[in-house]
Amino acid sequence: MREKVNLDQPYIFTVTSGKGGVGKSMASTHLAEMLGAIGYKTALLDADVGLSNCATMMNESTGYTVTDWIAGDCLLDDLSQTVGSVTLVTASSDPGAMSVDSNTLMNALDQVVLNLMEKHDFIVIDTPAGAGEITLWALDRADTGVLLLVDEPAAISDVYRLCKYVYSMDPTFRFAAIVNFAESDTTAESTYLRFNHILDYFLKKEIRYLGFIPFSGKIRKALSDQRSIFSYDDSRELTTDFTFITQNIVADARAIQQQFANSINQL
Ligand SMILES: Nc1ncnc2c1ncn2[C@@H]1O[C@H](COP(=O)(O)OP(=O)(O)OP(=O)(O)O)[C@@H](O)[C@H]1O
């Protein structure tokens, strides 16, 4: 399964949705795990400030966090925790940290990302629910915003408003979509197509489909046992679905790298 390929430029993607509880952290942790497992140097930045849960999902206790670093309690390098083949950095697990000045926090997060970029091929950023400053910061730093779509009117309306707002600031921003809680590949694709149609109709935009994650009791069970969903996947159905998504993300990273190389050659 290992395919050991280094990217010249790290590829950053931010997992977001607008709505809470749609599977952002579950998807972020397992995409990072899969990218690490196939040989890419992968970092996961849990930017759900104050309510981080990637470490818990990965069955790790949270080490030093970015807000500890801001407080002078540790060094920048102390923030990286190695979890399997993934480097995990947590912004903060303390709800009191939300009172940290947001410019200070975002400057610190910028330095963390720059530091991770030196040693990683992929940086995955997990975001809080909503469209707050941290989510917008995380999208601004990303090559692609990966939207978790759920076939539910409130979820679709939240993600649409988030896209509309981001496009109003950056009309060229790249979004891609993963459908979560899908009943089947057909319903997932129709959820994506409906959302893409809404974007096209109202905003004249379209986004790429990365794949779907089925609604699965195995996912719930694995997360409640703090285990990787892949270790509960005897039928390999979830592994196949995550492999499809991961391959699309890797293809996007390579395509962006190629575009970058071409633009340098034209100088
Ligand atoms: N495909 C799925 N099948 C079954 N359960 C799922 C699936 N995806 C996520 N869940 C469950 O949904 C819940 C929320 O998942 P998760 O914490 O990843 O969402 P989130 O978007 O990160 O939430 P928040 O906005 O609070 O950060 C978890 O209990 C998880 O087990």
Ligand SMILES: [Mg+2]
């Ligand atoms: Mg989360």
